[in-house]
Amino acid sequence: MFNFSKNTFKHGVHPPEHKDDTCTMKIKQFPFAPVMIIPMAQHLGAPSQVVVKEGQEVSRGQLIAKANGYMSVPIHAPVSGVIKKIGLVHTLSGNRCEGIYLEAFPFSGQEVPAGHGVDWRTSNQDEILAGVQQAGIVGLGGAAFPTHVKLKVPDGKKCEVLMLNGIECEPYLTTDHRVMLEQSSDIFMGIRYLLRSTQAERVIIGIEANKLDAAEHLQNNIPEGLPVEVKVVPVKYPQGAEKMLIKSVLDREVPSGGLPIDVGVVVVNIATCAEIGRLLPYGHGIQERVVTITGPGVKKKGNYLIPIGTPLRFALEEVGVADNISEVYMGGPMMGMSVSNLDISITKGTSGIVVFTEGETKKQGKPMACIKCGACVQACPMSLNPSRMGILAKHEAYQEMLDQEHIMDCFECGSCAYVCPSNIPLVQYFRQSKSSIRKQKLKANAH
Numbered sequence: 247m248f249n250f251s252k253n254t255f256k257h258g259v260h261p262p263e264h265k266d267d268t269c270t271m272k273i274k275q276f277p278f279a280p281v282m283i284i285p286m287a288q289h290l291g292a293p294s295q296v297v298v299k300e301g302q303e304v305s306r307g308q309l310i311a312k313a314n315g316y317m318s319v320p321i322h323a324p325v326s327g328v329i330k331k332i333g334l335v336h337t338l339s340g341n342r343c344e345g346i347y348l349e350a351f352p353f354s355g356q357e358v359p360a361g362h363g364v365d366w367r368t369s370n371q372d373e374i375l376a377g378v379q380q381a382g383i384v385g386l387g388g389a390a391f392p393t394h395v396k397l398k399v400p401d402g403k404k405c406e407v408l409m410l411n412g413i414e415c416e417p418y419l420t421t422d423h424r425v426m427l428e429q430s431s432d433i434f435m436g437i438r439y440l441l442r443s444t445q446a447e448r449v450i451i452g453i454e455a456n457k458l459d460a461a462e463h464l465q466n467n468i469p470e471g472l473p474v475e476v477k478v479v480p481v482k483y484p485q486g487a488e489k490m491l492i493k494s495v496l497d498r499e500v501p502s503g504g505l506p507i508d509v510g511v512v513v514v515n516i517a518t519c520a521e522i523g524r525l526l527p528y529g530h531g532i533q534e535r536v537v538t539i540t541g542p543g544v545k546k547k548g549n550y551l552i553p554i555g556t557p558l559r560f561a562l563e564e565v566g567v568a569d570n571i572s573e574v575y576m577g578g579p580m581m582g583m584s585v586s587n588l589d590i591s592i593t594k595g596t597s598g599i600v601v602f603t604e605g606e607t608k609k610q611g612k613p614m615a616c617i618k619c620g621a622c623v624q625a626c627p628m629s630l631n632p633s634r635m636g637i638l639a640k641h642e643a644y645q646e647m648l649d650q651e652h653i654m655d656c657f658e659c660g661s662c663a664y665v666c667p668s669n670i671p672l673v674q675y676f677r678q679s680k681s682s683i684r685k686q687k688l689k690a691n692a693h
Contacts, residue, residue, distance in 0.1 A: 255493040257627050258482045259661045261417050268540050269420040271548045273428055278325045278350045282555035285335050287343040288593035289390040291317030302329045307358035307530055310346060319382045319392050322531030324553035325350040336590050338576050338583055361529025366438045374443040381525045382532045387515035388577050390595030397443050399507060406510035408446035410519055412453040413486035416578030419598040421538045424549045425517045426460035430467050435523030437472060444512050448473040452491050454481050484659040488513040490627055502655050537592060543571040543601035552592050559588040568603050575600040580660045614668040622662035622672060628655050632662035632672045639675035644683050653679060
């Protein structure tokens with residue numbers, strides 16, 4: 247029934263999946279927190295700009311922050327209520343940014359007034375891209391890259407294939423899996439907008455072989471006339487990285503430093519596509535998203551439709567957690583981040599919350615010297631040399647990492663650190679090194 251791809255990318259790892267607890271659980275609506283905490287910096291690019299005042303009453307879906315430039319998106323009120331405070335709020339990165347404290351009205355409803363919808367049949371490319379930006383849509387797979395920027399095909403380039411990413415290879419997370427099963431009509435509506443905006447000739451939905459029910463459901467519901475194929479690929483991490491997915495499905499390699507459009511492809515996360523199909527016809531902005539809350543420390547695991555700005559502490563209280571929790575991850579355990587503060591919020595980029603107990607936390611022994619076993623080299627999907635880069639990182643030899651080892655091709659999947667028998671936190675080294683390289687570049691450009 248499906249076009250099973252026999253090709254795959256080189257290397258990668260096979261961490262335990264841990265998806266059985268939630269993959270069959272239907273999406274449930276989450277209640278409103280008494281006070282929402284809404285950061286302005288919740289996507290790549292310039293933070294949104296506040297347009298409301300303290301004491302102002304707002305309705306659910308109302309614009310509360312506008313886009314601050316092309317590389318930015320607006321934010322809409324997740325609940326009807328009163329702007330209690332505008333000030334600094336905590337973020338996942340550990341930094342603070344400007345944010346809005348929104349006190350919800352008691353018994354506030356889920357209704358959102360209709361706005362100016364975008365008709366996919368009559369709108370041109372620019373109108374659709376403007377609609378995507380005005381809806382505040384960013385990549386919901388975790389990267390939170392503004393979607394209207396991603397959909398803009400550069401002059402001189404052509405999008406041959408629109409690739410929808412339904413891989414979700416991160417352990418524990420089943421958000422995209424449930425979206426594919428429960429929101430297929432939104433997905434196909436989103437495809438209509440994406441085809442018109444990218445002018446792609448065909449659509450391929452990539453799905454891992456551990457979600458055959460979703461693949462079958464989508465395959466059986468493709469509307470007549472839509473040029474959509476469903477392709478199932480082997481289960482392997484990080485199959486969901488867009489360069490890996492393109493290699494597996496199309497056997498095309500994105501060049502070093504290049505983008506998918508360089509090989510004629512635009513990749514969009516499947517849940518992002520569903521949001522486009524759900525919001526644009528009605529002119530709505532994004533106020534909530536599907537989040538998997540799971541892990542050994544969670545009592546009521548599941549997939550929840552959670553308002554943007556819901557405090558993490560409130561979310562954990564609602565689902566109940568064990569007394570001996572040791573770590574909380576936003577995102578999956580491979581590419582997500584361990585949380586140091588429960589006063590951060592669910593943002594547009596939050597695909598999952600994974601809670602570990604003391605007995606389940608991977609015991610990270612003290613880092614030891616590299617024994618040059620080559621395990622990290624065998625695991626790296628980009629065919630880099632993490633062992634050598636780790637040594638260079640310790641000596642802050644950033645220029646060598648950049649020129650000789652192509653550190654910027656690392657997309658921080660964490661496969662190297664996962665297999666390292668010496669417990670060397672390689673991916674953390676690389677994140678720090680890339681940050682230092684970017685700062686040096688900015689400093690040089692300033693002079």
